[in-house]
Amino acid sequence: MDTVIGLYGETVEVPCNNGAPKPKDLFITKWKYDNGDLLTQLKDQDASVIATDKYKDRVSMAENSSLLIAKASLKDEKTFTCMVVAGADISEYPVKLLIHILLLFLGIIISSKVNVDEVTGLTTTSSTLQYTAEKGDTDALFTCGALNALSSPVSFTVTYPTERVSLHVISKGPLMEGDNVTLKCKADGNPLPTSFNFHIQRKVVKVENSDSYTVTDVTRDSTGEYKCSIIDNAKMEDSKNITINYLDMSLSPSGKVMKSAGESLALNLQTDASGELRVSWTKDNGKLDKMPKFDKLTYSDSGKYEVVVTMGALIKKASFELVVEGIPVIRRLAKQRGEDGQHKVLTCEAEGSPKPTVAWSVNGTSADESPYVNGKISHKLTIVPTVNLTVVCTVSNELGQDTRAINVSTLFEEVRMDKQGSSDDSDTTKLVVGVIVGLLLATVVVGLAYWLYMKKSKQGSWKTGEKEDGSTEESKKLEEKIEEKKKLAK
Secondary structure, rough: OEEEEEEEEOEEEOOOOOHHHOOOOOOEEEEEEEOOOEEEEEOOOOEOOOOOOOOOOEEEOOOOEEEEEEEOHHHHOOOEEEEEEOOOEEEEEEEEEEEEHHHHHHHOEEEEEEEEOOOOOOOOEEEEEEEOOOHHHHOOOEEEOOOOEEEEEEEEOOOOOOOOEEEEEEOOOOOOOOOOOOEEEEEEEEEOOOOOEEEEHHOOOOOHEOOEEEEEOOOOOHEEEEEEEOOOOOEEEEEEEEEOOOOEEEEOOOOEEEEEEOEOOOEEEEEEOOOOOEEEEEOEEEEEEOOOOOOOOOOHHHHEEEEEEEOOOOOEEEEEEEEEEEEEEEEEEEEEEOOOOOOOOEEEEEEEOOOOOEEEEOOOOEEEEEOOOOOHHHEEEEEOOOOOOOEEEEEEEEEEEEEEEEOOOOHHHHHHHHHHHHHHHHHHHHHHHHHHHHHHHHHHHHHHHHHHHHHHHHHHHHHHOOOHHHHHHHHHHHHHHHHHHHHHHH
């Protein structure tokens, strides 16, 4: 394995295949290290950085495929591998990188001492390095050398106090009532602190040999500010605000609710939550547009009602079963002749709850009962009456009953009545025509009499010399009578 030495703080060049020329059939060049890929370059294209860690903004590729690392630090001392794909061959060239620090730049103190052996005359030289360590020097390797020879690397432990504390809340999602909440406190000192103080709702909990503390079975009252600090410095702390989500819901009434038709029912839904709610209602698993309102109950209001209240992942449900009862009432009792004209169909329509039972006072055939829906039921009975009947329909349930009667004539009677009705209509027409003709004839007779009267009156006046005033008055009265009779004729 090749070894390359770079200078601290400078840009380090790590050659690929000892800087050998690129193969003619080169396809791709990739640089990588133990923790992942750094960058790749396809033939005749620019290199693409694929690193996502600390090297993301520090690596690039030279024209000869060498890896360039900017701002080299002691933590860059690791093995980098150049992978070359040419034709059908894949070759890898690992290179070990060492970072040296030029002591000239550090402002450090170097003490040297030379000892001469009195017998052999040989000299022994020793050198002592003193400098102030920084955080970046943690796990650094130091070497010393004479001329071109280097000693084996030696590492030193750099200690420094905590400068920053951070509190982390470990949770898989939004915190709910009943959850356990784990708090983790991290510090950047070296050595790392092993004991912390956790501030839990105005109480201080000291945790030794661990950086975590778990609060179990949290409630809404657990919402608030949480802190952690290092034990030897209370001012070195961090805090987080934690919210415990909750959802309360109550519905009145509940269970099975018995009411009478026409009554009212008040619903009371109360909610209390830590966030925005979504409320939905269903009746018999069918979605409702809004919360039901019962000012005057009907049988169709019966059913199972359910309300679902959600807030994020929290869901609460409540339900009640409404049963609307009432004494059965007959809404319609009707009859009609069958399509073949040989029978009659009686229909009795009623509503009530529980389901009413329908009974007839006569026997019949082809009894047909409709489905019982929303408290309504319809019952049909087919009969062939041989005599005139009064048929009674009775509907009843456990709360009471209702009865209604209807007159039903025989089919023969209806046919006779139909014919008689036709004859009576003809006679009536003839009578009306006769009256009109009689009135017209009476009008003609009256008019003729009036004419004769007027003629005679004029002759009498001429002979006696009387005035026609009286005659004129009488003629007016006669004309009024004629008009009255005309009106009657019309």
